[in-house]
Amino acid sequence: MNPILNLERVTVEFVRQRAVGRPRQVLHAVNEVDLEIAPGEAVGLVGESGSGKSTVARAITGLNPVTSGAIGVDGNSVLRAKGKDLRMLRRRFQMVFQDPYSSLDPSMSIGSTLTESLTVHGLERGPAAVERAADMLLAVGLRSADLAKYPHEFSGGQRQRIAIARALMTDPDLIILDEAVSALDVSTRAQVLDLLQGLRRDRRLAYLFIGHDLAVVQRMSDRIAVMYLGRIVEVGPADDVIRNPQHPYTASLLASVPQVGSRGAERAAELRRRLHVRADPPDPWNPPSGCAFATRCPFVMEMCRAETPPAVEIASEAVSRCHLATDAGRGTESEARWDRAREFLAMPSPAS
Template sequence: MNDRTPAPATPAAAPPLLSVEHLTVRYQLGRGLTGRPTLLTAVRDVSFTIGAGRTLGLVGESGSGKSSIGRAILRLAPVSEGRIVFDGQDTAAFGRRTPPSFNRDVQVVFQDPLSSLNPRQTIAVTLGQALTRHRRLTAVERNREIAGSLDRVGLSGYHAQRYPHELSGGQRQRVAIARALATRPRLIVCDEPVSALDVSTQSQVINLLKELQRDLGVSYLFIAHDLEVVRHMSDEIGVLYLGRLAESGPAEQVYRTPTHPYTQTLLASTLLADPERQRARSARRRELATDAELPSPLAPPPGCAFHPRCPRADDLCRTEQPELLQLTGTASLAACHHAEPVRVAAP
């Protein structure tokens, strides 16, 4: 077992743009036979920060709580415990009504642009509404901004008069990005923005998002289930399992030397174009594989939630929830009693 110590205090630096502190999100699913409410805890005591112009990637399987965190930041899901601080202000102080300034500064790009874009509106109308809602523009200025927004995301001006169904999936996602950028936001929540696209288009959209970040200084919370995709997009990575952070740290370090068995399993499950490296990764996946299925978030296992699927689990793992702590010699944090860095071959 590695020598493990609590994470050192962060040195004095510019305050983060976004700070999520001990966030817990619960949903009421109904009432049981006794009349007591049935609660689903989707997010459990999660903390992280995002600096200005930086990207945090959240990765994990379906049901890990990734989207619930994004929705809580957007004030679309309840904050049951903890708090979310944006630009120094606790969002709980907003009350029921979200101020226009927050809606302007924090935008979202959803997974499926076809369902998030109004099918009865042209792209010009969609972008125009986003512009006029938060910015006072004349008709001439609005049209100029629409053309500029489309050009910024790599679309020609004639796309403005098209409807969503007349565009490809990649083009629709570019429109969704243009709409998010129309308000000149400081943070964009990207909720699985490339998972519905083919590999070639995924690469184009990721490169576009990175280019826009360099040009505009916008920050991203990038949510995905593919560790390869998140690694290419992010400065830091948080790995979620059943609502808890299993591991977090600098993107390249989490990718190249994952410390938590779950992170190692996620990495071993991704596909590579190189046959030799893919064979090695497949062999690693077989080493880590177990017959256990993903537990229900309604009844998570005691102790470490990953222990039913972990080949290294012991009695300590089955009874005691591990803390998210830093391992000696690494900048990553891991919630594992037996976390050990595993070197991954360079691509």
Template sequence: MSESDLLVDVRNLKVHFPIKSGIIFDRTVGYVYAVDGIDLEIARGETYGLVGESGCGKSTFGRALLQLEQASEGEVHFDGTNLATLKGDKLRKQRRHMQMVFQDPLGSLDPRQTVEQLLLEGMKAHGLTKEQDARERLVELLQAVGLPRNALSKYPHEFSGGQRQRVGIARALAVDPQLIVADEPVSALDVSVQAQVINLLQDLQTEFGLTYLVIAHDLAVVRHISDRIGVMYLGALVEESSADELYDTPLHPYSRALMSAVPVPDPEVEDSREQLLLPGDLPSPSDPPSGCRFHTRCPWRQETKCDDVRPELRTVEVAGASKGHRVACHWAEQIYSGELEAHVVNPTATDPSLESSEPDDEDERPQAAAELA
């Protein structure tokens, strides 16, 4: 990717939240490693999808990219400018080009302001409009997101969830940004409304030449809208490729597990395809496992390397994978070729806290073993 095509360049971004203890003496006793070393590039006009389990650090990454969360380490370059070096008024001016659509459409809108006031606030802050042409600009914004003119005088509680999300999108568009970070833009909406909002985002991208970072856990939504997809696990990027390639050729064990959980509307295909069920829960981000962070749940874990050495996000060359396919797995090629066979994972072997005296159901573990074999 050439420098002229590159809009966002994230290098080794880390966001660590301190864990405090004590009343009189406020001591730091540990850290929550919400984002722990991410390298990522987004091209102009591209839609980059970011997926992963709840608690893996997706939203924190999006907020840190916009400098809404202070990074502990690393750099975020936007259009050639290192945002970490900007403070005060310089950062505020730069934020005009980077906007966010928040997950909760009602909680992100001030209930005491009308839609007109909500849209004008950002425009006035950046000196983008005069009183005489403000009304016309607002009407254009509402038309762009599919809302009527009379919506300007209404308050957020007077709209449905889908309409409130459209107001949030209009507010982001009001300052003519280059990049929009959409954090779970449709997760709080009904399925019928989700499609409308996703199609709206695509139409607006074509009309205004926008670049998107779409954060979501719905794999179907991400595939529909994204050009490239990154998969996050416990604060780190474990795989990155084009959208279709990730679904057709997932190389990381975690990505394979995510894809196997996506239902297929064909009973024959559903019964014959790979079923990969992960045991245990997501480890605590305040005490992540050593080595590969996925090794406590990985069916292809090899103690000689996975437990001690953290894999780098590297380009993998296998049949069916393009040149830009990156994976953070020591054994991606061997797993893909079938040289390594999956085995049943016992999470208590690497995390004694998961041990229990008796299983709740005697048939539960043999069944899981059969499905993983």
């Protein structure tokens, strides 16, 4: 079975022009990213701000041009498709953006917002399109009477439900959720997450769930991919990535999660001590040679500064881009300290 989405060595570059006579600068916002999503699978994509998560999403949807690499949908190339063929492929994946206030056109009624995609893709018009829009509103917990209203008449959570309904209008196989719940309050966030899980189950949807809240991403995902400075540095089953990270950057993200209670806070402080990571990432316009995380990693070795680590298969469906996972990195003092840190991370949190 073909993956519903397949990224092969996808690279997205941005160019900054310099003064006359000086070389231009190139930013590798996405750097040779490989990622697959199977039909009905949910894959989480996590990382700090600026790691390239949203750029990956925008590259898939055509909002950012791809410099090199390949993007396939069910075995068909998105980048080579043109005209009608491209529109047919794009019907199969839709996107829900982070901000429910800016992602809807304030001058368009909800009915017009939802039926627009049907018109663009030549699917339905007139009463049939309106009926489908009403069905989608009901599917996300709103009323068909809301078709006549405008975005300003809804709360943030309701607007995000409308955005989800809009994404469902073309009956897609994959929905890309780019920080789709991060702008919502806690109770509304839980409701929208429950909605997304129900829709995935009922419609056999695949998700690319982009976020920074590790607990939310773990809850929503079958697998998690971790990005740092444009590269995916770790991929694996969601629970395994959270409980047994294979890359120091992933462990540092977990160490930064706030803990409830005094004993939990003490444990978090000890973990941060073991994973003492420098706060500031390098300038993405001038990244370090070798491993991009080498300037912050507490387990850095000389080879890390000289060579870009390869993707190493740790276990079935688990991959890490870290020299500590290679034959050259095994048996070193850095590996021993890394293993002790991971053992501490894997221990159950004490009751507060």
